[in-house]
């Protein structure tokens with residue numbers, strides 16, 4: 335089939351599914367068909383095409399797309415049309431990928447269920463009453479429901495891996511600095527990373543290869559060679575040592591999730607891997623440290639929404655009241671909560687007790703990983719302690735939502751690569767994911783293990 339036919343089919347599917355799913359904040363049908371036509375013209379001219387050419391992709395709506403609104407699912411940016419293109423979307427454009435739309439998220443990527451979107455919640459394709467996870471819930475749902483082939487998300491404390499797990503797709507947070515964040519709307523700059531969602535490990539490897547690499551426009555970007563990640567897709571795991579993080583199998587873990595991940599670990603053994611138990615005793619302080627560090631950075635990053643430079647403006651008689659009125663109507667509840675938390679933690683007198691302390695805990699968590707990686711090549715644990723929960727179930731209790739990030743957050747704090755891979759279903763048919771964690775820049779091993787397992 336031609337690229338135009340494929341794109342048309344996908345757009346038709348989106349039209350049918352969207353009234354129920356709401357994976358997208360905006361569908362870019364016109365631009366998609368235009369790109370597809372260009373690909374077909376290339377094929378007709380006998381030119382060779384790349385792996386991503388003509389492939390429908392979804393982009394989380396916190397990545398700037400020139401001329402196409404980028405809202406971060408926030409009211410404050412509802413009229414924001416970026417004058418420039420993010421590096422990742424530029425790379426996908428150059429690769430000939432067909433962007434079909436901008437996907438829904440928790441406002442400014444703050445949340446774990448996509449219910450914090452200022453526009454609407456996204457449904458989990460496996461059970462519409464349930465959440466797709468978050469914050470990249472739109473991208474995860476769109477890939478799971480085949481509204482696109484692959485998608486991009488961002489992950490600050492689990493926002494790619496957790497929705498991937500809850501929607502039964504592959505999701506990867508790369509090593510901090512591997513993928514440029516130029517044009518990604520900042521949430522917590524020391525943690526944010528962009529990464530791929532896909533239905534297969536191979537697709538994720540191809541997409542990561544397309545978006546990774548040094549970018550002078552991002553000062554945290556790593557100067558490293560990007561390998562062809564598909565070369566690591568081998569069916570054999572002999573010689574590889576995989577460490578099971580003991581602490582993640584404790585209290586709060588759904589027994590079915592535990593059993594399913596344990597079965598997957600048994601299967602890795604039969605593929606040749608040596609399985610050992612490892613301990614990361616400071617892992618459990620990750621959530622507490624994160625919910626100081628991330629809001630602190632967010633409070634600084636979100637200061638730019640001042641009704642002057644971006645987005646909506648609520649006019650008033652003084653500058654200060656223009657700021658406050660605009661921010662009062664522009665930001666949702668969770669975003670306000672984070673700004674207040676972060677401002678408090680950074681204020682004189684509290685800085686040492688909270689922010690500095692959290693940074694020290696961060697170092698200890700990093701040390702736990704360093705010790706573990708002296709003994710093993712890859713770490714494994716569940717991605718999320720539960721499967722997808724019902725919409726509305728946790729919205730009144732932010733702490734219960736924060737606790738879901740237990741296993742994903744330490745990976746961001748340490749800047750490591752982490753991947754969620756589907757590994758089974760619970761009794762209600764809801765997907766379960768396992769998380770593979772690698773040392774810095776060892777995405778190759780994650781792909782190897784995930785591919786062999788898949």
Ligand code: GLN
Nearest residue numbers: 443445446490491492493
């Ligand atoms: N759920 C976490 C939070 O609410 C993670 C979000 C993310 O990774 N963007 O902050």
